[in-house]
Amino acid sequence: MKRLLWITAAVLVLLTLGTGLFFAHRQRQSYAVQVPRGAVSVVKVQVDGLVADVLWSQLWSPSPIKRDAERGGTYRFLRSGIGLAIPANLFLYQFADRPRVLFGVLRINDVGELQAFIRQQDWAYEAATPFSRVVSQHLVALHSADSIAFALCWEPGEQLAPVAEHLRGLLQGDQQEPLAASRFSELKNRKGHLNIMGQHALRLDFKRGEIAFSTDGAGDAAEFPSQLKTGNTGFLQLPAWCWSLMPPAWQSGGHTVSRDSLMRYISGKTCVQWRGATTQQDTVINYAYDDDFNPVEVREAVDRSVPALFGAISSDTKHLAAYLAAQGILDADLARIKPEVFPLFSLYTYADADKRLFFSTVQDAEKQLAAVGKGSGGGDFLYGYLDIVSATQQGVLPGRLEALLAPLSTIEIQGIRKADAEMVVHGRMTLPDESVNSLVQLIHSGALNWLP
Template identity: 25%
Template sequence: MKKFLKITAAIVLLLLICYFGFFKYRQIRANNVSIPISTNALLKINVDELYKTIAVSYIKHPNQYSGSDKKGIKEKVDDLNTGLKIPANIYLYSLKGKAKTTFFSSFEIADTLVFNHFIQKKSSLPLIKKDSNFFQSKDSTFFILFNKITVAFAYTPQKEQVKTTLVEILNRKNMIKVGESRFKQLVNLSDHISFQNTGNFSKINFTDGKISFSNEFINQMIVPAAKPQHRVLNPESTVSMWLNGKFKSDLIKKNQTVSPSLLSKDSFFRFYKDYVDFEWTNTITQVDTVVGYEYNDDFERVEKKVLQDRKIPSISMNLAANDQEVSDYLKSLGALDQPTGKISSSMIPLYQVYFKGNSGSIQLSTVQSAKPDLKRISSDDFFYFKVDFKKLIKQTPIPLIADKLGTFSQLEIKAKSTGKDKIKLESELLFLNKDANALIQLLKVFKNGFNRSINFNFSVDIPVTK
């Protein structure tokens, strides 16, 4: 029995060594690929790590992947047979002198006949043959050029001329290995997707029920507070956000246009100092005066006012600002009812909003009795944002939101300063289904027509408040 266990253990160990050795070999080969010296942005897709993550998820939760697709294994493999060698890592790059949205890449061809059949007969993107080895899409945004061993392609929404560049990529002209380029830090990353350019370094990972995203970038807009603080917001809020930092003076100078709306970006930059927070806690009932018209006994058209209950969000926004200056501004426009604090609906439509000012801060709220709490606590982050999609769907009667955002549970974003003019942003997008891989779920959302279903065909009754 002991001998049998030892043999079994040895076999398992050997299989594991072969398994990890195989993937390690693929990584080494993939990281020896070359990119043009003129590359100014590089996107890496770690194919093997995605395979492994999804495979583990399939083993743990096989019922999550047993959909209505009844194709056999052979048919599925045939559908994926492009004639290309899929490497451990796929690199997409943009180049100097080209638009930022134009990307290039290349693949080795494993089977020329299969590849030719794929691009001419089976490709989901209709291609037009321009010459023997050069094809382009009908809208002139996608191009491929190939020889017997390699295919190079370009995607250019700007419809740039890219054939010369594709020829240089095929001929390996002015190329450098990724590991020897200024993008070498991407080489050994195990993240599913990573991206780098002059001012950004981003990473994305797809696990069961969650997408994790991080981005370090050069900050051109905000000067974060040296020691960030924020008010304690309700953790059960539908939406909550706070920002503790100043906007750079160059940005403010560009936004000094006088605007009649208090919530416009122009007014915001005019009054904002160094802190703002926003909170949507729940749904409340607000009584609106709806103005209508009817005819009296003398057939004269007369105005009639009707009180109407309406469900609206309980929203509060607190802003560090000169409260007296904001109050005087509202009074000068005749937009503030001083006894009640109500702001005119011509300035803030849709909801009744109330103004309060206190010791260098103001509060705008749909709740007249709301009292601002000015106490703050310390934080490592200068920015925070969270939305609870479950509560948002429940409190927002818009079919589109329920139909498409119903897949998600919560989005949370944090940002902190990591040095002079540098910011690190981290976020998590959670799904309601915690068992299926997030990438698979996301692809299903888009497959079901996420971008085609955006149709704001709904009516909203806007009452007139007097």
């Protein structure tokens, strides 16, 4: 009996050691990649780590992913039997001239198996030498006998010629260098399921019930000030230093606002509360015909629901309002932001003696605005919160935005300013089921069906 236990223990140790060596070898192999010198950002997807966490989550909280015909075959590239070698870490590249496209390269194990898989899909396929071409709504790919270069297009209708040129460069090894010698070499040491490195850094982790994100790569949990979201559908706090991160100037409705001028008058934080919904009247213009069949303009007042927003800007109110009026942002009596500047809904403005400029979607809301920004816990930090479930129930979100946010329950974000003036942001997006991995829930919801 004792001998059997020793043998069992030895087998388990060998299996553990062998598994560890196998995955360590896969990690080393995955980092032996060539990076295009022209890439402006690189995305690292930790495939092995992500799959392990998803399987662990499924082990304790089974939630089978439906693959019915209506939902499509999300993540078909990660299925077995398609002739591709999936690395431990997948690297994707972005180029300046194609900002909405991610490019990548995979090794082909069996080109015949890959071609058979492609022909089973609703994709256009053109076999040619030296590279065959695959085109679908969100995918463009070129492949040889041993490698496939692919482009994931965020929006359909990308111009094929420039995309194909980048794909050919990836397959031919044009202007490439080892990852270890590139400016993206730090990606090898970055933890997290997904890391983006370029002008800014971003890390994402798909946890149970939530997606955590961070801009500093550390992924530490943020201390979210829960009192700021109490009773609100949404809340936003912008410290004065946030305005320094804005563009030097921006335009809206033909009117220009200067960042430096705003910072001259804004002295403290800006707070916005979203407290349910309110009703505003819109004027809808239609045309009828008179007795002589001439078109006659007909104006009709229509009620519509909009977010009940209450905001306050700590500032030199008198001079800030005068500047905004001079730039054409506020109307002549300083009571409203002009519709051409903010066309989504009407925003009314007020000033008080406490050096705050108020704005709201509710007319005559002075009493309701008095407490905005007071007792918010202070703190020189950026904070944002949105209860997506509540916002959806109110029926005030634009249709496209509502569809984009549908899989999520809440979004929460906090930003602090470091000594070197860099802003570090931590946040999380929660999903309905706290016990199931967030990526599994996204796939189950159909949110990722645009992927091949």
